[in-house]
Amino acid sequence: MGELKHAATVPAAGKSVTLGTLRLDCGVELGPITIAYETYGRLDAERRNAILVCHALTGDQYAASRHPLTGKPGWWSLMVGPGKVIDTDRFFVICSNVLASCMGTTGPKEVDPATGRTYGLTFPVVTIGDMVRAQAMLLDHLGIADLFCVLGGSMGGMQVLQWAASYPQRVFAAVPIAAAARHSAQNIAFHEVGRQAIMADPSWRHGNYLEEGTVPRAGLAVARMAAHITYLSEAALHRKFGRSLRGGDHVTYRLGPQLPEFEVESYLHHQGSTFVDRFDANSYLYITRAMDYFDLAAEHDGKLANAFIDTPTRFCVVSFTSDWLFPTSESRTIVHALNAVAANVSFVEIETDKGHDAFLLDEPELFNTLSGFLNGAAEHRGLKRP
Amino acid sequence: MGELKHAATVPAAGKSVTLGTLRLDCGVELGPITIAYETYGRLDAERRNAILVCHALTGDQYAASRHPLTGKPGWWSLMVGPGKVIDTDRFFVICSNVLASCMGTTGPKEVDPATGRTYGLTFPVVTIGDMVRAQAMLLDHLGIADLFCVLGGSMGGMQVLQWAASYPQRVFAAVPIAAAARHSAQNIAFHEVGRQAIMADPSWRHGNYLEEGTVPRAGLAVARMAAHITYLSEAALHRKFGRSLRGGDHVTYRLGPQLPEFEVESYLHHQGSTFVDRFDANSYLYITRAMDYFDLAAEHDGKLANAFIDTPTRFCVVSFTSDWLFPTSESRTIVHALNAVAANVSFVEIETDKGHDAFLLDEPELFNTLSGFLNGAAEHRGLKRP
Numbered sequence: 039m040g041e042l043k044h045a046a047t048v049p050a051a052g053k054s055v056t057l058g059t060l061r062l063d064c065g066v067e068l069g070p071i072t073i074a075y076e077t078y079g080r081l082d083a084e085r086r087n088a089i090l091v092c093h094a095l096t097g098d099q100y101a102a103s104r105h106p107l108t109g110k111p112g113w114w115s116l117m118v119g120p121g122k123v124i125d126t127d128r129f130f131v132i133c134s135n136v137l138a139s140c141m142g143t144t145g146p147k148e149v150d151p152a153t154g155r156t157y158g159l160t161f162p163v164v165t166i167g168d169m170v171r172a173q174a175m176l177l178d179h180l181g182i183a184d185l186f187c188v189l190g191g192s193m194g195g196m197q198v199l200q201w202a203a204s205y206p207q208r209v210f211a212a213v214p215i216a217a218a219a220r221h222s223a224q225n226i227a228f229h230e231v232g233r234q235a236i237m238a239d240p241s242w243r244h245g246n247y248l249e250e251g252t253v254p255r256a257g258l259a260v261a262r263m264a265a266h267i268t269y270l271s272e273a274a275l276h277r278k279f280g281r282s283l284r285g286g287d288h289v290t291y292r293l294g295p296q297l298p299e300f301e302v303e304s305y306l307h308h309q310g311s312t313f314v315d316r317f318d319a320n321s322y323l324y325i326t327r328a329m330d331y332f333d334l335a336a337e338h339d340g341k342l343a344n345a346f347i348d349t350p351t352r353f354c355v356v357s358f359t360s361d362w363l364f365p366t367s368e369s370r371t372i373v374h375a376l377n378a379v380a381a382n383v384s385f386v387e388i389e390t391d392k393g394h395d396a397f398l399l400d401e402p403e404l405f406n407t408l409s410g411f412l413n414g415a416a417e418h419r420g421l422k423r424p
Numbered sequence: 425m426g427e428l429k430h431a432a433t434v435p436a437a438g439k440s441v442t443l444g445t446l447r448l449d450c451g452v453e454l455g456p457i458t459i460a461y462e463t464y465g466r467l468d469a470e471r472r473n474a475i476l477v478c479h480a481l482t483g484d485q486y487a488a489s490r491h492p493l494t495g496k497p498g499w500w501s502l503m504v505g506p507g508k509v510i511d512t513d514r515f516f517v518i519c520s521n522v523l524a525s526c527m528g529t530t531g532p533k534e535v536d537p538a539t540g541r542t543y544g545l546t547f548p549v550v551t552i553g554d555m556v557r558a559q560a561m562l563l564d565h566l567g568i569a570d571l572f573c574v575l576g577g578s579m580g581g582m583q584v585l586q587w588a589a590s591y592p593q594r595v596f597a598a599v600p601i602a603a604a605a606r607h608s609a610q611n612i613a614f615h616e617v618g619r620q621a622i623m624a625d626p627s628w629r630h631g632n633y634l635e636e637g638t639v640p641r642a643g644l645a646v647a648r649m650a651a652h653i654t655y656l657s658e659a660a661l662h663r664k665f666g667r668s669l670r671g672g673d674h675v676t677y678r679l680g681p682q683l684p685e686f687e688v689e690s691y692l693h694h695q696g697s698t699f700v701d702r703f704d705a706n707s708y709l710y711i712t713r714a715m716d717y718f719d720l721a722a723e724h725d726g727k728l729a730n731a732f733i734d735t736p737t738r739f740c741v742v743s744f745t746s747d748w749l750f751p752t753s754e755s756r757t758i759v760h761a762l763n764a765v766a767a768n769v770s771f772v773e774i775e776t777d778k779g780h781d782a783f784l785l786d787e788p789e790l791f792n793t794l795s796g797f798l799n800g801a802a803e804h805r806g807l808k809r810p
Contacts, residue, residue, distance in 0.1 A: 063677075064677035065677075159679060159680065162677070163677040163678065163679055220667065221667075222658060222661075222662065223658075223661040223662050223664075223665045223666055223667065223686075223688045224653065224656075224658040224661045224662070226667070226686050226688055226689065227649075227653045227661060227688050227689070227692055228650075228653060230649070230684070230686075230688070230689045230692055231646060231649045231650045231653065231692070234642075234645070234646050234649060234681070234692075234693075234696070235621055235624075235646045237680070237681040238621075238625065238642035238643065238645075238646055238681075239624065240626055244680075244681075256620075256624035257624065259620070259624075260617060260620050260621045260624055260646065263613075263616070263617045263620060264614075264617045264650050267610065267613045267614060267617065270610075272608060272609075272610040272748075275608075275609040275610045275613060276608065276609050276610070278609075279609045280609055281606065281607075281609065281612070281719060281722075289717055291449075291450035291451075291548070291549040292549065293545060293549055293709055293710065293713055294545065294623070294630075295620070295623040295624075295630075298616070299713075299716070299717075300609075300612050300616075300716065302609045302612050302613050302616070303612065303613070303616045306613055306616055306617070306620075307620075310620070323679055324679065327679055327685075330685070330686065331675055331685075333667060336667075362658075362748070
């Protein structure tokens with residue numbers, strides 16, 4: 039693993055493009071916006087084999103390539119690559135860093151061209167809809183009229199749903215995984231804990247930390263630790279750590295910031311501190327807020343089915359039995375709405391104890407499900423076999 | 425509601441007694457220890473009608489009397505009082521502030537007689553077993569050889585189990601509610617997030633904030649907010665708040681420390697800030713750690729049933745369907761252990777959407793269950809009717 043640098047100080051490696059301005063849901067004209075992205079595989083001559091992979095809250099464009107800050111393999115390297123489920127010998131895969139994130143796409147850590155200063159909290163509040171419009175601008179730039187498939191987990195799944203609702207003619211197939219059509223009260227509450235932890239850190243400087251040369255490490259680490267618990271299941275935490283002690287058989291009866299007693303505490307500390315090295319605190323505030331705002335039914339007169347009337351898209355909705363952050367009931371709500379408009383939809387609830395994060399992990403039933411769906415859809419679209 | 429003062433600056437009202445020294449599980453001789461407590465009702469001539477109510481993590485001795493800092497009714501005023509389920513016309517109810525807490529019992533906010541300075545982090549780490557031994561010293565002082573019943577929810581239920589295991593001859597009946605015989609990995613993880621939030625607050629001053637005249641308000645509030653989510657169910661949060669906005673129909677697209685957008689955020693902020701007015705941050709660290717350490721089986725060669733061999737106590741174990749912090753499976757584990765030693769045990773899982781906090785709320789099935797159990801047990805003990 040290479041030398042670690044703070045996300046704020048390193049320009050993203052890889053591709054990026056500066057496009058026009060984007061009118062945001064909040065009414066602000068933002069731009070010109072820059073989108074940082076990666077591609078894998080080759081676009082076919084008919085430009086019909088493109089898959090857009092949408093990343094989750096703290097993900098990035100490095101779905102299948104080495105992360106420039108951590109040196110680790112891409113977050114979906116298990117899924118995306120030559121001969122893998124999302125087969126880059128067959129498909130042209132695009133993954134772009136979402137608006138308001140921190141790996142090269144326009145966001146609060148970038149410089150506002152109007153002022154010459156880092157945006158910080160002057161960055162406008164964005165929505166999932168804004169993220170998707172920015173992706174559509176990228177596709178226009180790449181000359182891709184319509185996608186073979188748009189696909190993602192968690193917040194990535196929210197983008198998938200927004201894509202299908204906003205651009206039905208540009209989406210042949212859609213796979214929302216471990217997602218929801220709106221963010222629940224409990225999830226908003228957990229996000230707010232994370233935001234309060236960040237904003238309570240004096241080094242946050244009311245969002246102005248980059249200008250002032252500080253980093254709200256402690257607050258961002260606490261936010262990540264709290265969130266990380268929600269990504270796993272109780273069963274997975276029990277299986278991985280149980281009540282194992284760091285010191286072997288006996289407790290130490292000590293208490294202090296750096297005195298974890300249980301293995302699960304050390305694990306959380308590690309999750310917190312490594313996250314701070316790769317992610318920007320203000321981006322965390324903006325992107326969690328975008329997820330909180332997400333409510334696809336509200337955009338369609340309160341009726342989710344209205345978002346999908348006459349949809350030509352074929353859907354594969356996936357949930358995990360032990361996911362308590364985006365439980366199966368949320369996916370069922372999506373499926374019911376799709377059924378109500380007679381959409382082409384298959385639904386798979388995968389039995390696993392891995393919790394919400396199962397979509398990032400080695401989960402053979404997920405691989406089999408996606409592989410079957412993608413191959414079937416590719417046949418329907420008449421894509422060549424590799 | 426009276427004027428609010430910080431917990432650290434106000435001596436507890438009500439009764440307190442200074443007893444001898446207590447040898448803690450960690451090996452330290454602590455003392456002389458002071459126990460602050462309240463009593464309700466009258467001890468009968470035979471001294472056989474005493475009920476010990478054990479409070480939860482952030483509870484206190486004011487189970488059925490006005491809280492001296494908040495001015496609010498006692499935390500179990502619905503349950504304890506004349507003619508109520510725990511009928512103070514019939515029973516003599518004792519509730520003492522646990523060791524390491526902050527309402528008058530010896531804890532980190534008190535002055536160490538050996539140094540003349542506030543304990544802070546020099547306070548020794550305590551266990552649920554230590555809390556129970558301190559309570560036993562109080563009963564000795566009050567001249568109560570054995571309890572009619574010991575009863576409590578959450579951490580109170582841990583104390584109930586410890587009482588039954590440590591002093592079987594002193595416990596006629598025992599009611600652990602929404603409890604567990606050991607703290608789970610997920611619960612330890614949530615506690616650690618809270619502790620890290622407190623210790624990350626620069627005003628915490630490595631535990632020395634009282635000496636230095638600061639209060640880690642922000643960190644303690646974040647800890648409380650995170651914990652509070654775990655006390656409710658997803659369904660209860662949805663029912664109470666859903667996605668209701670503070671501003672009515674429309675989002676404001678604003679972001680900042682004091683700019684809650686959703687009602688559930690305002691509610692959490694309120695939970696955080698009012699908690700800081702009544703609770704001590706170091707006590708929070710110590711008491712959460714005591715819960716994390718709790719593992720009754722580990723004290724008995726890894727077999728929970730061994731904790732209850734030949735128990736003369738009659739048990740009523742209670743859980744709530746929507747409690748995901750101390751789920752029914754934890755109560756079943758207790759019941760199985762009691763069954764394995766042929767103990768007298770009844771088990772009730774109460775259907776409710778109120779989550780873990782159901783034991784503090786208006787939950788008629790809980791009242792009926794406890795009322796029936798207490799009256800039956802009182803008959804067996806030959807207590808007079810009121």
